[in-house]
Structure formats: C-alpha cells, structure tokens
Amino acid sequence: MSEVSLVQRLLKRWPAKTPPHPLQVVLEQGALETLYQPIIALQSGAIDGHEALVRGQKDSDMETPQALLDAAQLVQMQIELELACLGRALQSWGYPHTAGRIYLNLSAHTLVALSEPKSFKRLEGLFLAYRVPAKRVVVEVTQHRKIKDIAALERCTTALQALGCAIALDDVKASRRSLDLWLRLKPAVVKLDSRMTQDLQNDPDKAKVLRTLSNLAFKTGASLVAKAVEDAEDLRIVRDAGVHLAQGHFLGFPAPAAVDTLNLRARNVLAEKWTPPEPPSRPGDLTAADSGLQKLVGMRWFD
DSSP: HHHHHHHHHHHHHHOOOOOOOOHHHHHTOEEEEEEEEEEEETTOOOEEEEEEEEEETTTTOOOOOHHHHHHHHHHHHHHHHHHHHHHHHHHHHHOOOOOSSSEEEEEEEHHHTTTTTTHHHHHHHHHHHHHGGGGGGGEEESSSSTOOOHHHHHEEEOOOHHHHHEEEEEESSSSSSHHHHHHHHHOSSEEOOGGGSSGGOOOOOHHHHHHHHHHHHHHHEEEEEOOOOOOOHHHHHHHTTOOEEEOOOOOOOOSOOOEEEEEEHHHHHHOOOOOOOOOOOSOOOOOHHHHHHHHTTTTOOOO
C-alpha cells in the first residue's frame, strides 16, 4: 500500500477538526430571539395576529436578520436557518395563546425546497411539535421576486393550505409579476411593499394605488395589509382607502411578548367617525387593473 493511500484512509477515519461556522453554533445553541409585532384589523381595532420577527442574540455579530441571512447564504444553510427561526417563533408563541394568528416568514426559495412530500414533513412536524394549530398560522411567502419554479412554490403553498394554514404574499407591489403571483397562489393575505405605505400624506398617488389594490383584494377574497404605518395621518389614509389590516410602529412595536389590545393612540384614531368605502360591485381583471395602475402612477412601483 502506498503512503498516499494510507494517508487518505487515515484522514477519512480521523478527519481534521475545523471550528464550526458561527451560524452553526447559533443554530445548535438555539441562540435566537423572537419579537412579535401586532397586525391590526382596521375596522374593529382588534388584533388579527402577530408577525414573528426572529433575531440573533443582542450585541452579537448576527443580531440582525440580514446578518443571519447573509451568513446562511454564504454557507448554504438558508433552509436550516429558516426552519430554526420558524421553530423558535412557534416555541415562544406557545400553547397558551388561544386567540389571534401567528405570521411566519418563509422565503420562496425554502418553500420550493420543501415542496416534495418527504421534505414537507419537516415543516409539518414543527407545527405538531409545538402544538400550534395550523388554522392559526399564516405563512408569509417572502423573497419571491426572482423565484423561477413557480409550480413547486404553488405545490408547497397548496400543501400548507391543505393543513389549514393561510398563505400571505409579502412585499407585493403594483407590478405585473406581483399581480400574476397573487392570482396564481390565491393567498388569503396580501402584504404590501412598505414603500407603498410610507409618507402617504405627502403623496396622493399612493393613496389612489391603495384604493385600487384594496378593490383587487376584495375581488379575490384576500385581506390587504399595509406595513410601515408610522403616524396617525397615514393610518387614517390607509383606513379610508379600504385596507383591511395594518402594522407599523404607530400601531405597536415588536416586543418579546404578544399583546392583547391595541395601544391607546391608535385606538383613538380608529374610533374617529368615518364612512367605510363602498366595495366594488363586480369582479375585475387583475391584468387590466395592472395596466390602469401603470397609467395612474407611471413606472415607479413596477420594478
């Protein structure tokens, strides 16, 4: 036996120990923290649910979600990271919560990877392990802009719907691709790109877009969510446009524990006398609406 082949055999039996990647340490130690931000039903002021926002431990190199994601993509552990975050969010949510829904983020990339039945059981097993009924779970499809295998994504979202989960499409813009995916996946919830709801009082065109998208949501049976609602006037504009749900710092900051009631300042705004907008009288065509939106606001929301 040559010296080379002997060395190769020894290396296979006793491989050199390399220090684990910091992300692997985070996942093995469960060094993740979850914050919950309330999502509010605008007509009633009731709390529809909470979005789970997972972070690394405070003052660590991986404290921010972006740092975690960058590390995961670098070492090809995005699926493991997302499932660990989902499990942590469900664990912290806990069995005692009897009202409201939990909104969980999963990227289109991970959902495609879990679309086959054997892989999907990893996802299903987390709901069972933490005793959270699927009917109280909303899975937010994130990072869907560049996804190519729409058929696999649809298989996974359909399987989640069969379990009883609701599907939310996150970061929707008034673009043809967003509207096509909206029509294809048939989500129960559509969450708008935060740029579309920021500084509304100084941009009347945005309010027109909101009203149009609110009509589309009504026609498709979806609930529309405005994100990044940061002050009283923007909350009024969002409400008057017929948007169903909202979240943002004015309505409630992310916190370690879920809340049962809306804060006083937001309650005072929603308690003001107002007339809900009339719903559209007949079904519409998403493609035609998309074209109309482009004429309304030009191309700035169509990237």
